[in-house]
Amino acid sequence: MKRRAMTAERLPRDLAGWLARIESCHPAEIELGLDRLRQVAQRLPLDLSRTCKVVIGGTNGKGSTLTMLDAILRDAGYVTGSYTSPHFLHYNERICISGQPVEDAVLCEAFALIEQAREATPLTYFEYGTLAALLIFSQRQVDVALLEVGLGGRLDAVNIVDADIALVTTVALDHTDWLGPDRESIGREKAGIFRNGKPALCGDAAPPATLVEYAHELGAPLQVQGVDFSYRREGDVWHWQGSNICLNDLPLPVLPLPNAALVLAVLQCFPLPVPEQSIRSGLGRARLKGRMQAVKLGEIEAVVDVAHNPEAAEYLASWLKSRPCDGQVHLVLGMLADKDIDTVIQTLVPVVDVWHPVSLCVPRGADRERLQAALGAAGVPQGRVQGADSVAAAVEQLQSMPPTDRLMVAGSFFTVAQALELAEQDEQP
Numbered sequence: 539m540k541r542r543a544m545t546a547e548r549l550p551r552d553l554a555g556w557l558a559r560i561e562s563c564h565p566a567e568i569e570l571g572l573d574r575l576r577q578v579a580q581r582l583p584l585d586l587s588r589t590c591k592v593v594i595g596g597t598n599g600k601g602s603t604l605t606m607l608d609a610i611l612r613d614a615g616y617v618t619g620s621y622t623s624p625h626f627l628h629y630n631e632r633i634c635i636s637g638q639p640v641e642d643a644v645l646c647e648a649f650a651l652i653e654q655a656r657e658a659t660p661l662t663y664f665e666y667g668t669l670a671a672l673l674i675f676s677q678r679q680v681d682v683a684l685l686e687v688g689l690g691g692r693l694d695a696v697n698i699v700d701a702d703i704a705l706v707t708t709v710a711l712d713h714t715d716w717l718g719p720d721r722e723s724i725g726r727e728k729a730g731i732f733r734n735g736k737p738a739l740c741g742d743a744a745p746p747a748t749l750v751e752y753a754h755e756l757g758a759p760l761q762v763q764g765v766d767f768s769y770r771r772e773g774d775v776w777h778w779q780g781s782n783i784c785l786n787d788l789p790l791p792v793l794p795l796p797n798a799a800l801v802l803a804v805l806q807c808f809p810l811p812v813p814e815q816s817i818r819s820g821l822g823r824a825r826l827k828g829r830m831q832a833v834k835l836g837e838i839e840a841v842v843d844v845a846h847n848p849e850a851a852e853y854l855a856s857w858l859k860s861r862p863c864d865g866q867v868h869l870v871l872g873m874l875a876d877k878d879i880d881t882v883i884q885t886l887v888p889v890v891d892v893w894h895p896v897s898l899c900v901p902r903g904a905d906r907e908r909l910q911a912a913l914g915a916a917g918v919p920q921g922r923v924q925g926a927d928s929v930a931a932a933v934e935q936l937q938s939m940p941p942t943d944r945l946m947v948a949g950s951f952f953t954v955a956q957a958l959e960l961a962e963q964d965e966q967p
Contacts (some may be wrong), residue, residue, distance in 0.1 A: 547648060555640040556649045557616045557629055560666040571693050574659050579669060579698055581655035584676045586683060589619075590809055591699050593731045595687035596707030597724070599741065599800075599850045601826050602793040603707055604684045610820030611682050612636055614812045619680035621671035621696070623664065623688050626828055626955040627962065633671045635678055648673045664688050668695040671851040681810065690717045692730020703807055704731040704758070705739040707797060709746055710849040725749035732758040737807035741800035755962065761803055769799040778802045789822040792830060794853060808846045828954045830857065833961040835933045840945040841952045848878055851885040854948060865942030866891035872953035875904040882949070883912045890946075893923045894932040900952050929956035 552558045592607065594600050597825045601622055606719045608618050618636055630639035635755070648670040652661070654714035657694045661669070668688075675683045691706070707723045725746030730737040734757045740749060744763035753760035761767060776798055778785045783806065798821060805812050817960040824832070828844050845854040858867060869890045873879050877923045895909035907927040913923050929947065936945060947957040 544783055548936065549653065551647055552600045556646055559632075559653075563661055563663075563666070571697050572695070575669070575695055575698055577621075577833065578652065578656045578659055579662065582669065583677065584672055586672065586676055586699070586741070589675065589680055589755075589924075590682045591685065592682065592703045592804070593685050593687065593701035593704045594707070594727045595691040595694075595705070595711040595731050596741065597728075598847065598853070599707035599794060599797045600686045602797040602829060603741070603800055605826040606791060606793060606798055606821060606824040607804060608637060608684055609824035610801070610805065610812060610816050612821040613823075614810075614816040616681040617673035617678070617811065618682045618684060619671070619678065620677075620684040620686075620798070622686045623667065624951050626951065626958050629719060633825070634669055635673055635674070635680065638685060644674060645670060649932070653910060661736050662695075662784055667697075667774075667927075669818065669859050671690060685698050685927070687728075687731060688725040690724075690730070692727050694731075697731055697768075700733055700807065701736060701739045702732055703739070703804060704733060704748065705741070705744070705800060705804055706776070707741045708849060709742050709749065710847065710958055711855070715800070722748045723744045724843065729753060732756055733759075734758060737761070737804075739800060739803050739807070741796055756914060763803070765798060767799065767803040767806075769795065770800075771795060775836070780806050782806075785817070786861065789818060791821045791824055793824055793826055818937050827855060828951070828958065831958075833947070835957060835960055836934060836937050838933070838935075838945050840947055840957070842947045842953050842957045844951055845882065845886075845948040846877055846950050848875065848881040848885055851882040854946070855885055855889045856948070863942065863944040865944065867941060868892045868894060868928055868936060868939065868945045870896060870936075870945070870947040870953070870957070871909060871927075871949040872896040872898045872956075873909065873949040874898065874902045874952070876902055877904075877950075879904060880912050880915065883909070883916050887916050887918060891922065893918060894936070895923065895925045896908040896929050896932050896953070897927055898950060898952050898960065899928070903950075903952065920940060929953060929967075930960060933960060 574666045594604050601681040608620050611618050634639050648823050652669050682890045685696045729749040729752040732753050738753050738758040738760045738761045742779050769778045775787045831842050845851045869891050895906040897905040949967045
């Protein structure tokens with residue numbers, strides 16, 4: 539009894555303390571594999587048997603897809619639990635109940651239960667968060683748990699959950715050191731979230747053969763965008779066509795339309811009834827922090843977006859092309875060194891007039907000199923490049939920008955987080 543009491547006294551008393559503790563619990567930031575996690579999960583009071591579990595994987599669009607699903611389901615009256623990563627400003631953003639981040643005390647209680655259950659088993663930062671989300675959703679008995687895969691799928695911590703519905707948004711080259719050197723390897727890893735007899739969906743119109751083959755071998759009924767469901771845009775509305783249903787004149791979402799089409803396909807597989815009106819209203823109000831989000835930075839209206847890989851950069855480029863401005867487009871760009879910096883920049887060159895590369899002083903962060911070198915290699919004249927040491931410094935330099943110009947901030951979660959922090963500071967009295 540004394541030893542237990544002494545151990546309890548050493549446990550953190552606030553969320554900041556817990557986050558510092560779980561960050562140091564495991565020597566590696568990432569350790570793919572589920573055996574350790576399953577052992578700890580079995581010692582926790584987890585019961586999601588009455589919860590519909592939706593697991594969302596893919597290279598890009600996971601957050602947008604989850605956000606639209608969440609908005610629609612909440613409009614239909616269901617209690618949702620959503621688990622996403624990473625966060626921008628506050629860890630609580632990762633775990634939400636019906637759209638609201640959980641309180642510090644709830645997280646601390648969950649971490650304490652996990653700490654007791656893990657005994658001597660080391661857990662990574664992400665594994666702690668995954669177990670905390672499952673524990674909280676179990677305690678709240680949410681109707682639907684929306685779980686975003688962190689990395690890959692087959693060996694990701696979220697995959698300890700047997701999904702009732704599993705979806706892969708897109709498959710592109712990213713995290714190749716972990717997932718494999720090509721789309722076929724990556725597609726197989728992402729398909730690892732599929733389950734026998736349970737609906738599987740893919741929003742990629744040209745999925746890798748490995749993904750399709752694995753679904754068939756497993757016995758997971760697979761639906762693919764462009765084959766089993768489709769969509770088309772007409773002006774300010776769009777239409778969706780499934781195997782047995784057609785929805786017309788839907789409101790255009792703020793978030794990417796291909797992800798919205800995937801969401802509607804998911805809802806056709808849903809075990810709970812979802813009225814068409816909830817689909818329409820949910821799509822109309824769905825917003826995702828850090829994705830095409832309008833913010834005010836000082837005196838400037840800006841848009842922030844996590845365009846951290848080539849596929850995301852392509853979406854940003856198409857967004858800018860479809861929304862021309864009267865002046866110049868400025869881009870504050872900060873990226874991680876292990877991302878495909880050159881391809882991202884080459885993709886955005888046609889739609890950006892003035893570049894503001896910034897250094898990211900975080901682990902894996904690229905300095906502005908690396909970005910400037912990539913800009914030079916892409917043929918961007920030096921006169922169109924104005925580097926800065928940080929997002930804050932770049933934004934300060936741009937305060938006299940003409941009102942006809944447009945400011946974008948993109949490239950990494952860390953870049954967008956710095957911009958959001960500036961916006962939050964400006965909002966405070």
